[in-house]
Amino acid sequence: MNDIALQKKQLRQQLSAIRNSLLEQLRLQQSEEACKHAAELIHMNRIRSVLVYVPFRSEVDTWPLIHWCWQHQVKVLVPRCDVATRAMILYPLYNKDQLRSGAYGIMEPDDQQLQPSDDIPEAVLVPGLAFNNKGQRLGYGGGYYDRLYERLKDQTVWIGMAHEQQFVDDIPVDSYDIVLNFVVSNKGIGTFSIE
Template identity: 40%
Template sequence: MNPEEDLKRSSAKAALRKMMALRRDELSEEERAKRSKQACAFAAEVMDRLHLQSMMIYVPFRSELDSRPLIEWAWKQGIQVIVPRSLPQDRSMELYKLQAWDELVSGAYGISEPDPLRSQKWNHPGPDIIWVPGLAFDRMGGRLGYGGGYYDRLSDRLNHGAQADARRIEKPLWVGIGYEVQVLEQVPMEEHDRVLDGLVTEQGHNVKTRPAAEG
């Protein structure tokens, strides 16, 4: 690897993150609420069409697409809701079942996360679908995250678990969810970046069927 090229790539991604965060922030609170509800309705369509019974999803922070309408819908449908808790010391995530809003506390980075004293840990290989936030997406599975690598590490962990467990025949679907203004023609990707199985915005969805585990 060329250190100079790495530095250029890193600087370009940092500039793109800043630009895309500003683009998202420019949406009014009213627009964000409206578009979030529309996107969550499309996400519910995906869940319903594929008969998915569990999902991992983030709790919204700052100007992220508001995932709470989808969480409320899942609770009403009896779908298991799993929410991550960030561990900054090794940039990993623990997964917890979320059954009520009062199980959330302010966690790492000020994000609302499950209280480990009140929420039950999710110890299964993986949920049926993982709804992934981000700063930018494209329609080929590209995603620009926040730079911490949390979701990439989770992907590696779940893939390893799927391969180690002979009974596990399917991996989770990884689907981006965001506003249409976050969609680019092409997001810069590196070898270690997780390619998504689809994308949902307020304008619709494009999601593959569930991928079979390798091996």
């Protein structure tokens, strides 16, 4: 394991413990606030389609934002993980009943009910374990979002979703790691210019 990989592993353990220690009521309140800021960002930028992760464990709960998107005619796409290729397949989502338990126990689109979409979302909302004030993110190590980023980075806006407790000064990064345009938390919207 190289030095960056080791640093990432240690930071993942540390930030996972911090995020998991948040009391459920606080986590839900912060999620609600973060979703309001994300909705404001989507509205201000006239974004008409978003790829949104389905929340898992202690991630920022995106359901308030998903419901807002449905109410405001913003197309919602959600990912399904292809474990063999470590790629994301995007599906439109119209209601919660179109989800089933998928890879890693995460709720995913039911491919018996939905067809994959070739649409390129105008924005991608990304979960993570840590974020910083340079638009860098520490993910879970699977590389799914990094591969999607390689495919779509110049065609879409990249938005991290965070609890305020997930911000750190430094994140070890590799050349292929995502650089976000925005990080939205319960504290507001952080904006970054991508070089």
